[in-house]
Amino acid sequence: MNIRRFTLIFTPYFWLIALFLIPFIIVFKISLSDPALAIPPYTPNFDLSGGWSAIGTFFSQLDFENYEFLLTDDLYWKSYLTSIKIAFFSTVFTLIVAFPIAYGIAKAPLHLRPMLMMLIILPFWTSFLIRVYSWIGILANEGILNNFLLWIGIIDQPLRLINTNIAVYIGIVYTYLPFMILPIYANLEKMDSSLIEAAEDLGCSRIGAFWSITLPMAKSGIVAGCMLVFIPAIGEFVIPSLLGGSSTNMIGKVLWGEFFSNRDWPVASSVAVVLLAILMIPIILFQRHQQKENMNE
């Protein structure tokens, strides 16, 4: 291997090892440490000057206490469950909202499609924080939505929307919608519409043709879209902290609180390790799915 090739491969490789892999090893190590009133606020610290015996004591002081704590204190395991639940249902809602839009664009006249797709992608380029923020004014107790509903007379008193799980669902569906529409549209667009015409000619009903042809053809796009929403939604911090209430304990928010408010770094680290372990399953499934898709093309 010549020197140029070596540089080409190993510059980005070492960068990722130094700033992606090693940080995780540090997180794992701190998750096995004990909190302490010191700077940095955990013990033991690695001290190479002490020689082999110091390294020995260092390892003997590491334990799984923080993980036991996560299991016994119901704040944590409930937060994991809440995160998975919210991520799951918002994925379903996003799919329900996204599919008709993707389908509509795929069926739109050819010359309109690039423009419609640009309109889907445009919000993705604008700030995520601002898109979440835009819902605060709408969902507030004296916000635009409540005022509107009161004005047309559907409700007598304002609905409590902001700082509830409903607001979190709306926030996730709104901000992650492009991630769901893009892969589904990519699949639907490739679909040969003569297949549906053939099915209809052969006596299939419209809905029957949809279930037996359109949906299976869009399956890999649906799977990819669901993964792209579900995986990041579990660890979401911004949406639950701005739109959710004090009872919306999603794990990203708990981790943030442990670190910044409680200053308990070992617990924050073990929360991160467990979260990563939970995410490993969908991440690996997603990567397999993507590789299979690439092979098919």
Next chain:
Amino acid sequence: MNNRSLSWFNTTSLVLGFAFLYLPMLILIIYSFNSSKLVTVWAGFSTKWYGELFQDEQFMQAAWVTLKVGFFSATAATVLGTMAAYALVRTKKFTGRALFSGMIFAPLVMPEVITGLSLLLLFIAIDLDRGILTITLAHITFSMCFVSVVVSSRLTSFDKSLEEAALDLGCTPFDAFKSVVLPIIMPAVASGWLLAFTLSLDDLVIASFTAGPSSTTLPIKIYSSIRLGVSPQINALSTIMIGIVTVFVITASIISKQSIKKYESEKIRANL
């Protein structure tokens, strides 16, 4: 079927879908011109919040920090991401390739709280003072993976024989890359840079973990002021940001459309 006009069902779902996507932002823009501080009451047209925004030293300072971090991190991430993409697409076998491609893929789906926490603990372990440098390092690390994905999809689709021809004709690998590969993948490299820049401008969580007290970025500043509720100044700032992005995306799409047309007409001429 393609050229048939839309059915009522498709039209309705498109109209509702786009209303859902754009109404919240439209409301945000309208209320940035409201002279009342309350979001619920319309008290007449005014641009005073824009004036207040530009006089707010803290916002201007934060915007400057954000642009600096965005520029430097996007540039470095584009170089590293393009290198990574080229290495992974062109070299099928080397030691640790699986780990490498795994590390390129993982940050794309990693929750930001984990990335932020782990980088902060690294910076503390090596005793690096938190500030603009640490935010930039953190942003390079996750954006380079996005750049690499964008660039490698372009690299896999282009004709490898062009590069081989250049090598056969006596080009060094570096020259072949510079004069054959780079011009072809340039649109992907450019959109990779834009993506990295946008991701950096947008990031709240990782920046909050890796920023020091003197290096507040715009998202950190926005977040701390909207935690207290809706503020018309933030509406004004959002309107400016939405405006810039809209102009930018529309210009970029017109330019790319023209370059595609130019490419097509050249191809037709070459065939004649």
